[in-house]
Amino acid sequence: MTETVTLSSGSATLPDLQPGPSHPEATPSIRAHHFRSRIGVDPAGGFYPAPHRFQVYLTPGCPNSLRVSITLDLLGLRDWVTTTHLAHPADAPDALASLRGAYEATRHHYNGPLTVPALCDRWSGRVVSNHARDILRDLAGYFGDQCKPDRPHLRPAALAADIDTMRELLDEDITQAAQRAGAAPASQRHGEALDTLLAALDLLDRQLACRPYALGDEVSAADVDLWVTLVHLDVVHRVHLDADAVHAVSRHDRLWDYVRRLHRHPAFRDNFRADQMVQLHRRTCRGPESSGAVVTLPGVLRTGS
16 A cells, blocks of 8 residues: 655655754754564564564665665555655644654654654654665565565575675775765776776676576566665766776666666566756765766666666
């Protein structure tokens, strides 16, 4: 069941609406509290999986929210998990107040920022988890086991360690390396960070030479992670790289063919909103654009998707 409200945040940290004439952003110096309970513990006292029990709050443009949306659709869980998309706070104060209430019910007098993705328990009104990796593991693990036979098993036990290793590679050697490369002075753009990024892309491109998906012949959670990382590289990080770097990134033909191929699947295509990713990036990034902004990578943006 999907509840869509127009509410957006510029990032995975949502602005909190307070009574009065202004709507200040959550104070940056206040750290968000990380809630990391898990689905699937003992039914007598924990968050065991049940239809309609959970609600997940997401925000447009956030890569982790995109990962959760794709996972829900691949597993056919929209009728099991209520989804609330948060966009412009002033248009949906009730949704934001509901999320704030869940945070306060979980941590007494909570006054920190609200972060999403946030998985909440509708029975108790509490936050189960705002840790994206745990949310994704539990959706694919506990809910995935109860899915229809024609749905993919996104986190089979035999691949669990490889899925986690892939996520580390993507975070460190693609996302973080691209950030470092884009933030480096022009004279240092072709240093360690770019070498790390290109080496990771080379490795992934070679792996796709002998298999259709990230870890084998079937789609898995690793494909959700890889696809989102690559489209985010295209939409966000590309604009801060110089043209030579973007041309080097574009030469990984198998990777970009893989991006276009998965984009044809409704779970990937229908949840991807490049414009919202761009808007979020513009709100939160102060880095200057570089010459790579005018170079088109051979991914899904090439066709204006």
